[in-house]
Amino acid sequence: ISVHANQARIGELPDKPDKDSFFYSANVRSFAIERKLYNPESGKPFRFDDAYGNIDAKSKRVCESRVWSVFRRAAPSQTFDPAYHRGNPNAKPYSWSIKPDKKLSTADIMALMRDNYEGTDYDMTKGIDAGNYGTPRRWRPLYWKIENENADKDVNKNSGVDEDEYAWERPISTQQTGFSIVTQSRSTLPDEIGGVLWYGVDDSYLSCYFPLYCCISELPKSYTVGSIKEFSWDSAWWVFNLVSNYANLKYSVIAPEIIAVQKEFETKFFTLQTPVEKTATEIFKTNPDLAKRYLTDYSVSQAESVAASWKKLATEIFTKHNDGYYVTEDGSRPNEKSAYPQDWLKRVLKEKPEAFKLPKEPTRNQIGYFEQPLTKLLERSIEAGETNKDKAEDLVDEIKQNNPNLFFAEAGLIDAFKNKTFDQDKCKTKIKEAIKKLPETKQTELQKILIKQFEKENYEGNELEIIRRALE
Numbered sequence: 207i208s209v210h211a212n213q214a215r216i217g218e219l220p221d222k223p224d225k226d227s228f229f230y231s232a233n234v235r236s237f238a239i240e241r242k243l244y245n246p247e248s249g250k251p252f253r254f255d256d257a258y259g260n261i262d263a264k265s266k267r268v269c270e271s272r273v274w275s276v277f278r279r280a281a282p283s284q285t286f287d288p289a290y291h292r293g294n295p296n297a298k299p300y301s302w303s304i305k306p307d308k309k310l311s312t313a314d315i316m317a318l319m320r321d322n323y324e325g326t327d328y329d330m331t332k333g334i335d336a337g338n339y340g341t342p343r344r345w346r347p348l349y350w351k352i353e354n355e356n357a358d359k360d361v362n363k364n365s366g367v368d369e370d371e372y373a374w375e376r377p378i379s380t381q382q383t384g385f386s387i388v389t390q391s392r393s394t395l396p397d398e399i400g401g402v403l404w405y406g407v408d409d410s411y412l413s414c415y416f417p418l419y420c421c422i423s424e425l426p427k428s429y430t431v432g433s434i435k436e437f438s439w440d441s442a443w444w445v446f447n448l449v450s451n452y453a454n455l456k457y458s459v460i461a462p463e464i465i466a467v468q469k470e471f472e473t474k475f476f477t478l479q480t481p482v483e484k485t486a487t488e489i490f491k492t493n494p495d496l497a498k499r500y501l502t503d504y505s506v507s508q509a510e511s512v513a514a515s516w517k518k519l520a521t522e523i524f525t526k527h528n529d530g531y532y533v534t535e536d537g538s539r540p541n542e543k544s545a546y547p548q549d550w551l552k553r554v555l556k557e558k559p560e561a562f563k564l565p566k567e568p569t570r571n572q573i574g575y576f577e578q579p580l581t582k583l584l585e586r587s588i589e590a591g592e593t594n595k596d597k598a599e600d601l602v603d604e605i606k607q608n609n610p611n612l613f614f615a616e617a618g619l620i621d622a623f624k625n626k627t628f629d630q631d632k633c634k635t636k637i638k639e640a641i642k643k644l645p646e647t648k649q650t651e652l653q654k655i656l657i658k659q660f661e662k663e664n665y666e667g668n669e670l671e672i673i674r675r676a677l678e
Contacts, residue, residue: 214259
């Protein structure tokens, strides 16, 4: 396999052209010497890419990094020195082509098209540059400098900019992708069936490849319309772009949901490919035009199915991940999946160690605030003969001493209690989970008391609200 990432990659040339494998212009060297693009006295071999490719540290960073990443994944048994794509002038360039460790399938090529350097030292989903949710996107310009605060800002004396220049990584799965393709050409089938173009729009990592057979007489309409100047739900590219951009808000949380739909479709297409092509081949033997019609209908319908599913996905993701919440299927709005990652929070505190710190307050004020309503709940249990006073007082003391932040912390559950719309089974589960924080000797008794009170609706909404506020 060979990889070309926006940069010349032909290196040293054989001494003589070989029309069967390698040929070039007779003056390829002399012209470079004439234009001072190559010095034969340098002692270095003539390389086409060095002479004509304008290769420097910048281009190596954003182009050769992608070559390196495809090679390392296609042939993990081989060693490809990252020093070259990091700009080391003494590092050896990568070969024009390599032999992969195994034959590559269509799915393998698609996987190679999806890469943000995950799992390497250049992983774009890690580090402060990935933000709080590990987004691999880096906005342009790719090259940048930092203003030097100590420099003279007089433009006639000093630019006020640090001399060092920096570059973001540019992955294979860059967000600026308009579309990407993987083509299949198989001589074992009629040309009309053996040639397939797998097509995907926008960022390859979050896109979805679908098959377009080379004999089709129509194109899926949603992939033929749209303008970069105006968003349109009728344009598949815009819909994919919308979904990908929204994922950037909480990439580590939202991207996996998009990839799940992507994999579902692509798995289906690969599963259907053999029977679809077998049917098309049989039809082609007696009626080639009908076979073309069959593959046209199949290609267009599957492409439009993908587009329709991405519209649905856009609305689902926007509804599910809204205003910083994670909305579950039952409509509740927990925040567990939206919590900031711990590594990022630590970075925030390192930069601003005191800015977000809350003052420590005596615990007893908090305990006293909810002790009375909690005690009332237990008192009603005592009046109903479901527990005795000593046990109830013992439980309150245990909570006061060891775990004031015990339960009723979720506003959604409290609202359900107040409106008497709660699900008893879910309520019991919540209670049991909270009570697990108590010592084992206390768990059973408190669980039994509280569950009975809720089953009987033997409580007042304001009591629970007071407890909730205190625990927050």
